[in-house]
Amino acid sequence: MSRKVRAATVLAFVLAAWAASAAVQMRIDAEIAPYRNTSETLWIPSGKVLKRLSFGHEGLVADIYWTRAVQYYGGRRRDHKTDFSLLGPLLEITTDLDPHLMIAYKFGALFLSEAPPEGADQPEAAVRLIKKGIQANPDDWRMWHDLGFIYYWNLKDYSAAAAAYLEGSKNPKVHPWMKVMAATISQKGGNRETSRFLWTEVYQSTTDPSIRENALQHLNGLKALDDMEEIEKRVAAFHDQTGRWPQTLRELVTHGLLRGIPSDPEGFPYELGPDRKIKLHPKSKVELEEENEGTRS
Amino acid sequence: MNSSPVLAVTLNTFREAVRDRILYNLVAFAVILIASAVLFGQISIGIEKIILINLGLSSISVFGLLIAIFLGINLVFKEIDKRSLYALLSKPVRRWQFLLGKFLGLNVTLLVNTIFMTAGFWAALYYLNRKFERQDQFIWVAIYFILLELSLVTAICLFFSCFSTPVLSAVFTFLLYIIGSFSADIRGFGELTHSAPLKALSTFVYYLVPNFSDFSVAAPVAHGKAVPGTLVLLNTIYTLCYASVLLVASMAVFSRKDLK
Numbered sequence: 001m002s003r004k005v006r007a008a009t010v011l012a013f014v015l016a017a018w019a020a021s022a023a024v025q026m027r028i029d030a031e032i033a034p035y036r037n038t039s040e041t042l043w044i045p046s047g048k049v050l051k052r053l054s055f056g057h058e059g060l061v062a063d064i065y066w067t068r069a070v071q072y073y074g075g076r077r078r079d080h081k082t083d084f085s086l087l088g089p090l091l092e093i094t095t096d097l098d099p100h101l102m103i104a105y106k107f108g109a110l111f112l113s114e115a116p117p118e119g120a121d122q123p124e125a126a127v128r129l130i131k132k133g134i135q136a137n138p139d140d141w142r143m144w145h146d147l148g149f150i151y152y153w154n155l156k157d158y159s160a161a162a163a164a165y166l167e168g169s170k171n172p173k174v175h176p177w178m179k180v181m182a183a184t185i186s187q188k189g190g191n192r193e194t195s196r197f198l199w200t201e202v203y204q205s206t207t208d209p210s211i212r213e214n215a216l217q218h219l220n221g222l223k224a225l226d227d228m229e230e231i232e233k234r235v236a237a238f239h240d241q242t243g244r245w246p247q248t249l250r251e252l253v254t255h256g257l258l259r260g261i262p263s264d265p266e267g268f269p270y271e272l273g274p275d276r277k278i279k280l281h282p283k284s285k286v287e288l289e290e291e292n293e294g295t296r297s
Numbered sequence: 298m299n300s301s302p303v304l305a306v307t308l309n310t311f312r313e314a315v316r317d318r319i320l321y322n323l324v325a326f327a328v329i330l331i332a333s334a335v336l337f338g339q340i341s342i343g344i345e346k347i348i349l350i351n352l353g354l355s356s357i358s359v360f361g362l363l364i365a366i367f368l369g370i371n372l373v374f375k376e377i378d379k380r381s382l383y384a385l386l387s388k389p390v391r392r393w394q395f396l397l398g399k400f401l402g403l404n405v406t407l408l409v410n411t412i413f414m415t416a417g418f419w420a421a422l423y424y425l426n427r428k429f430e431r432q433d434q435f436i437w438v439a440i441y442f443i444l445l446e447l448s449l450v451t452a453i454c455l456f457f458s459c460f461s462t463p464v465l466s467a468v469f470t471f472l473l474y475i476i477g478s479f480s481a482d483i484r485g486f487g488e489l490t491h492s493a494p495l496k497a498l499s500t501f502v503y504y505l506v507p508n509f510s511d512f513s514v515a516a517p518v519a520h521g522k523a524v525p526g527t528l529v530l531l532n533t534i535y536t537l538c539y540a541s542v543l544l545v546a547s548m549a550v551f552s553r554k555d556l557k
Binding site for chain 1: 340341342344347348350351354355358359474475478479482509512513515516517519520522
């Protein structure tokens, strides 16, 4: 047998064995699948214990746990699950291991506080997380902003939100808008302009696509509310001018009250409902914020 | 003090170590791991740089520790096993000079390895950020602390290898490293008890074992926090003192060792 034939035989054998092993692995995957579908568990639920077991590499272990929290959150959202029971403990462990990992407080609180399907709907847990962050990082005024944001947006507790912004504004390095925010919320409670400012701040403060997307969705919802309110004013003007209500938005265009049929931030045209209220197009994915104190102009 | 025999043993130990292929494997593996941090950051949010610094420093530390232990445990044993020690000691080389040379040789090896791993780390950091920031200078302090830690591990290895087999030396060194990483807890447990003798014992053990947690500054450095100059000075003095104790103890044991 020549050397070339021998080499070809060996190569063929190796490839065949590899293909066989891959085929067997597929079978094993199918067999083992029911056992793999067990619920996720935190084997070591204490950050303090993990810190000791990390032998001085607690920063790296914190990064791993933060990545695990991100993956857990992303995975639950991807699978449209609303149970985020491990998110709080994962963030607790992460911040126990590295109390200066600011991103874990900021975005962790956002993951915790948002309503499903965007988050765990645990704003109280988010408040606890941010307060822990403030205690560990008293010089970081942004943590007060994050705390105020949760009180304002998720808990609608405007006096607590104003107090958080006021407390944060005492830091000498703080942006002047913190004081303005404290005064505005204290005077007006919730309003759409403040909400827009806060979500714009979230949008601009991150480069992460999923968080930007979430902030953008909120901003789009606020923009749609503005648009709908404005169109309803034009509908009322049409009634004032003609003494009757329009049947479609096209009539407003014909009367010169609109330059064209306006579209929502996703590009779908607004529609006029039978109750003379403006509605979103059925295919539009824009989510309107609840018309409560938090979004009213 | 005639330093030329020490220098000769140092250089010889370094030359011998760099011939070891496992060394290159470990260094290559560490560099690959550091480079992988760039990819690891992609599956997380907002910690690309932090994870690179933490993973980079941990890789340098862990692989340095492995190199220190696996080379350190054979420092004396191999010379005795290969009977090269007899030829060496028949020359004008004192036993303490031999040990000091071995210790310094391994430290030089670790320094060179760390330089290679550090170069890989800085390259990965530059690749990620396309620039270096002012606070990145504190990473050098963390790397310096890793070198101090490795120097201490080398001294421990050398001490055990003077009277024990390589396997047992590795086990003892590793256990002492673990105990040394928990030393603050040992004292903490003592303070929790109401027993004065137990408290005294835990305090004694705290000062007896090497305190490796002193060298752990990777997490604050990853956040761009400065390491106080006083800590740098104190850690340097601590390492010098503790390594000296171990070296002198090693020399005392080795000078009485029956080599027949």
